Amino acid sequence: MTAPIAIIAVLTLAAAVTAMSLRNLVHCALMFMAALAGVAALYLGLGAQFVGFAQVLIYFGAVAILIVFAILLTRGTEPPREPILSKAWITGIAIAVVVFGVLSAMVLSSKALTREPGPTPQLPVHQLGAQLMTKYVLPLEVIGLLLTAALIGAVVIAMHDEEGG
Amino acid sequence: MTPLAAYLLLSALLFAIGLAGALTRRNAIIVLIGIELMLNAANLNFIAFWRFGPNPEALTGVVFVLFSIGVAAAEAAVGLALILSIYRHYRTTNLEQVDSLKG
Amino acid sequence: MDWIVHRLWLIPATPLLAAGVSALLNHRRRRLAATLAIAAMATALVLSCLALAHAVEHPGQGSPVRQGVNFLWLHFGDPHASGTSLWLGWVLDPLAAAMLVMVSFVGLLIFIYSVGYMAHDENFARFFCFLSLFAAAMLGLVIANSLLLLFICWEVVGLTSYLLIGFWYQRPSAAAAAKKAFITTRIGDLALLLGMVWLYSQTGTLLFYDGGQGCLEPSALSRLAAQTTSLGIAVSTGIGLLIFCGAIGKSGQVPLHVWLPDAMEGPTPVSALIHAATMVAAGGFLVARVYPLMAAYPEGLKGVPGTLQVITWIGAITAFFAASIAVAQTDIKRILAYSTISQLGFMMLGLGAGGVAVGMFHLLTHAFFKSLLFLGAGSVIHGCAGEQDIRRMGGLRRFMPVTFATYAIGMLALSGFPLFFSGFWSKEEIFHYARGWISPWPLYLGVCAALLTAFYMARQVCYVFFGQSRAGVSPAPGAAGGQTGGPSHIAHESPGTMTLPLMVLALFSVVLGFIGTPVWPWFQGFLTGRSAVTEIGKLFEPDVLWLMALSSSIVFLGLGLGWWFYGRRPAMDAAEPDPLERLRPDVFALLRNKYFVDEAYEVSVIRLNAAWASACDWLDRRVWSGAVNLASWAVVGLGWLNRLVDEYVVNLGFDGSCRGLTEGGTRLSGLQSGRVQNYMRVIGVGLAVLVLLLIWGCHAG
Numbered sequence: 001m002t003a004p005i006a007i008i009a010v011l012t013l014a015a016a017v018t019a020m021s022l023r024n025l026v027h028c029a030l031m032f033m034a035a036l037a038g039v040a041a042l043y044l045g046l047g048a049q050f051v052g053f054a055q056v057l058i059y060f061g062a063v064a065i066l067i068v069f070a071i072l073l074t075r076g077t078e079p080p081r082e083p084i085l086s087k088a089w090i091t092g093i094a095i096a097v098v099v100f101g102v103l104s105a106m107v108l109s110s111k112a113l114t115r116e117p118g119p120t121p122q123l124p125v126h127q128l129g130a131q132l133m134t135k136y137v138l139p140l141e142v143i144g145l146l147l148t149a150a151l152i153g154a155v156v157i158a159m160h161d162e163e164g165g
Numbered sequence: 166m167t168p169l170a171a172y173l174l175l176s177a178l179l180f181a182i183g184l185a186g187a188l189t190r191r192n193a194i195i196v197l198i199g200i201e202l203m204l205n206a207a208n209l210n211f212i213a214f215w216r217f218g219p220n221p222e223a224l225t226g227v228v229f230v231l232f233s234i235g236v237a238a239a240e241a242a243v244g245l246a247l248i249l250s251i252y253r254h255y256r257t258t259n260l261e262q263v264d265s266l267k268g
Numbered sequence: 269m270d271w272i273v274h275r276l277w278l279i280p281a282t283p284l285l286a287a288g289v290s291a292l293l294n295h296r297r298r299r300l301a302a303t304l305a306i307a308a309m310a311t312a313l314v315l316s317c318l319a320l321a322h323a324v325e326h327p328g329q330g331s332p333v334r335q336g337v338n339f340l341w342l343h344f345g346d347p348h349a350s351g352t353s354l355w356l357g358w359v360l361d362p363l364a365a366a367m368l369v370m371v372s373f374v375g376l377l378i379f380i381y382s383v384g385y386m387a388h389d390e391n392f393a394r395f396f397c398f399l400s401l402f403a404a405a406m407l408g409l410v411i412a413n414s415l416l417l418l419f420i421c422w423e424v425v426g427l428t429s430y431l432l433i434g435f436w437y438q439r440p441s442a443a444a445a446a447k448k449a450f451i452t453t454r455i456g457d458l459a460l461l462l463g464m465v466w467l468y469s470q471t472g473t474l475l476f477y478d479g480g481q482g483c484l485e486p487s488a489l490s491r492l493a494a495q496t497t498s499l500g501i502a503v504s505t506g507i508g509l510l511i512f513c514g515a516i517g518k519s520g521q522v523p524l525h526v527w528l529p530d531a532m533e534g535p536t537p538v539s540a541l542i543h544a545a546t547m548v549a550a551g552g553f554l555v556a557r558v559y560p561l562m563a564a565y566p567e568g569l570k571g572v573p574g575t576l577q578v579i580t581w582i583g584a585i586t587a588f589f590a591a592s593i594a595v596a597q598t599d600i601k602r603i604l605a606y607s608t609i610s611q612l613g614f615m616m617l618g619l620g621a622g623g624v625a626v627g628m629f630h631l632l633t634h635a636f637f638k639s640l641l642f643l644g645a646g647s648v649i650h651g652c653a654g655e656q657d658i659r660r661m662g663g664l665r666r667f668m669p670v671t672f673a674t675y676a677i678g679m680l681a682l683s684g685f686p687l688f689f690s691g692f693w694s695k696e697e698i699f700h701y702a703r704g705w706i707s708p709w710p711l712y713l714g715v716c717a718a719l720l721t722a723f724y725m726a727r728q729v730c731y732v733f734f735g736q737s738r739a740g741v742s743p744a745p746g747a748a749g750g751q752t753g754g755p756s757h758i759a760h761e762s763p764g765t766m767t768l769p770l771m772v773l774a775l776f777s778v779v780l781g782f783i784g785t786p787v788w789p790w791f792q793g794f795l796t797g798r799s800a801v802t803e804i805g806k807l808f809e810p811d812v813l814w815l816m817a818l819s820s821s822i823v824f825l826g827l828g829l830g831w832w833f834y835g836r837r838p839a840m841d842a843a844e845p846d847p848l849e850r851l852r853p854d855v856f857a858l859l860r861n862k863y864f865v866d867e868a869y870e871v872s873v874i875r876l877n878a879a880w881a882s883a884c885d886w887l888d889r890r891v892w893s894g895a896v897n898l899a900s901w902a903v904v905g906l907g908w909l910n911r912l913v914d915e916y917v918v919n920l921g922f923d924g925s926c927r928g929l930t931e932g933g934t935r936l937s938g939l940q941s942g943r944v945q946n947y948m949r950v951i952g953v954g955l956a957v958l959v960l961l962l963i964w965g966c967h968a969g
């Protein structure tokens with residue numbers, strides 16, 4: 001864990017925290033984008049370049065924009081008049097803390113995670129492609145199907161009902 | 166602390182932050198953002214395990230993350246469509262007011 | 269002719285059959301009912317004559333011949349051991365034979381009379397049904413060889429008496445009289461039942477004659493006489509007294525005589541048959557039947573047995589008592605009723621003092637002349653269109669000659685007119701034995717009673733048949749509807765069906781006396797099983813002659829006094845007071861009110877009984893009903909409790925559990941807040957828990 005990675009990690013976390021706590025929804029979305037960028041950088045630091053670029057492409061380019069569109073369509077641009085946090089926000093925070101605590105306890109107490117790391121693996125893209133076409137062809141097709149279904153479903157759900165309602 | 170453990174802690178923290186936001190914010194879109202953060206944390210977990218794990222040549226972690234990102238995209242699309250539909254019906258995105266399935 | 273002994277049961281069975289058939293007949297079939305009854309009675313008469321002939325043909329040597337048939341009715345245990353079975357049976361002996369002929373003959377005559385008397389009554393068929401039933405029961409009583417069978421027939425006789433006294437039941441007085449008769453005789457019957465039970469417990473059998481084992485045979489009697497009860501009297505005396513109480517009730521002796529005069533509410537043939545000739549004689553017959561028991565005495569003791577003493581005294585007192593009351597009565601039938609009571613007293617006197625033959629002789633003669641008198645009275649009533657008060661009759665001698673002639677014969681027989689009339693000879697026997705008794709008082713009472721008898725009969729005959737007709741005149745001045753002077757209804761003679769029996773009875777009233785005279789005591793010999801010798805010389809023995817002279821003079825004195833008071837100057841109108849009343853009004857009033865015996869009973873016994881009855885009613889309505897109600901309330905309460913349990917415990921439990929389920933479900937469904945974030949929170953918690961489990965699981969494993 002080198003220093004740049006640490007800095008990127010801290011920035012990512014800060015962006016995530018602000019994304020969760022800002023009042024203005026658009027600001028939240030922007031901070032979310034920042035967090036995504038940070039994660040993409042982390043991927044690059046870990047040597048999974050393809051995944052990093054895929055992350056930027058998909059999350060940045062599609063999901064974040066989609067979120068901004070949704071904010072716009074649901075009039076989220078005006079600052080909300082009511083409080084931003086729900087009534088039982090303490091429970092939520094507590095649960096999150098508990099989960100983090102449990103997970104970190106698990107991580108820190110595990111022996112399997114104390115091994116020294118090996119050399120940086122290579123990620124040849126053509127090998128990835130070949131794997132996708134042979135070993136993981138079924139999931140590939142399935143995810144194609146899934147995307148189609150998601151597309152159609154999203155269109156149907158968001159469609160205006162002509163009959164009114 | 167091994168790098169793997171550090172990355173795992175990082176992803177756990179990110180996950181917890183995303184969870185906290187999803188559990189505490191009223192607005193549905195922010196909840197969706199939180200869910201996306203959680204997904205990202207999980208992806209980070211996978212890549213960390215791929216990098217520092219025993220068998221990086223199998224590319225299992227990478228492939229998994231790719232598919233995860235794909236699924237996350239699809240799910241975000243459908244989720245946002247749902248939020249739009251709910252907004253049209255309830256005229257609000259406040260999750261506390263969307264409780265007609267109340268038992 | 270032994271077949272008659274075995275067929276003796278036919279004698280009561282034929283009238284019983286006639287009664288049964290008449291009971292099922294339509295009431296309009298009058299002629300058929302009467303024909304059945306008369307035919308049955310005639311058959312019974314024929315069979316009875318055959319039985320009498322049989323008994324006459326087989327005279328006894330020193331003791332009467334008894335032949336009978338016994339059969340087992342029911343048993344509880346060994347049928348032949350004593351005390352475990354009930355036998356019934358009939359016996360033919362001289363006593364039974366004589367009674368059979370008397371009952372069936374007098375009964376037949378009265379049946380024929382009833383055809384004419386009841387001709388205008390609409391319940392004609394029912395009358396003959398009851399009469400036949402009575403005849404059957406009476407005949408059964410006579411031939412009974414078992415005290416139990418006798419008691420059964422005794423009760424049926426009482427029942428038919430009740431039915432016939434209350435024949436015109438729409439009349440309240442008739443209904444009350446029937447009830448009174450039944451209840452009063454019931455008191456006597458209770459004592460009879462007790463005596464019967466005691467006898468059965470002591471001897472183990474109720475058969476009279478059973479080849480040596482019967483309860484009237486010497487072995488049983490000596491056993492009974494030897495034992496003494498706690499009161500110091502012999503067991504045989506005790507039983508005899510109880511049985512005599514039954515006779516007191518049925519024969520109208522003094523304490524229980526009150527029903528007989530009221531029984532005159534029934535039609536006159538009923539009075540003649542039942543309350544003159546037969547039923548009331550059943551008491552006398554009972555005493556005669558169980559006479560060996562009454563006369564039983566422990567070995568070696570001398571004197572008269574207690575029972576016989578009691579019988580004699582009660583008979584004498586009754587004879588005098590009733591005769592005195594008869595002097596002051598004004599209802600033609602009531603005079604005869606008291607006369608009957610008095611004559612029954614004579615019968616008991618004869619039985620007690622003289623034995624079976626003496627009493628039965630008087631019973632026999634009395635049956636004929638008393639029924640004659642009653643039927644004559646019925647003829648008079650019929651001819652006077654229902655009038656029964658002698659003060660409103662008079663001069664009927666001219667209008668009803670046959671009735672007058674026969675009535676006069678009956679009157680003379682009853683009074684005991686010397687030599688030619690049966691009553692004289694039978695009373696002679698009684699006086700003869702009363703004179704030789706241990707105390708002279710019964711004789712004195714009897715003689716006074718005979719005097720009174722002659723007196724009141726003369727009074728009655730003078731009032732009814734002599735003088736001027738007082739019919740149609742009200743005895744109380746100023747009463748509405750009464751005319752002064754002149755008959756409103758011309759009396760007429762009765763039809764042939766009524767006068768013919770009168771004549772036959774009159775004949776027998778005269779002739780029957782001759783079978784028991786001292787000259788030729790055939791009847792006495794017949795009954796006791798000894799042969800009778802004809803001795804003219806007996807008549808002139810000093811004892812006999814003196815007694816005959818005494819009784820003759822008594823009769824003449826009585827008749828003369830009666831004529832003096834009533835016949836010399838007959839009453840002109842009905843309102844005229846009785847000459848005796850003018851003489852001694854207080855005594856007359858006492859006699860006319862029957863010594864206030866009925867009133868005394870009313871105040872004491874009946875009021876006590878009514879109080880007891882109302883106490884029992886209170887008990888029944890409050891206590892027993894209360895207990896029953898309590899039981900029913902307990903059940904109701906139990907039901908209510910059940911309902912409570914059901915409603916609250918069961919239902920509550922069930923409902924409660926259901927409600928609990930519903931509420932639990934409602935509460936559980938509260939978990940479904942509809943808010944997605946809540947669900948996510950739960951998932952978060954679940955995640956934490958699972959991870960913890962994994963950690964620990966791994967570490968543990």
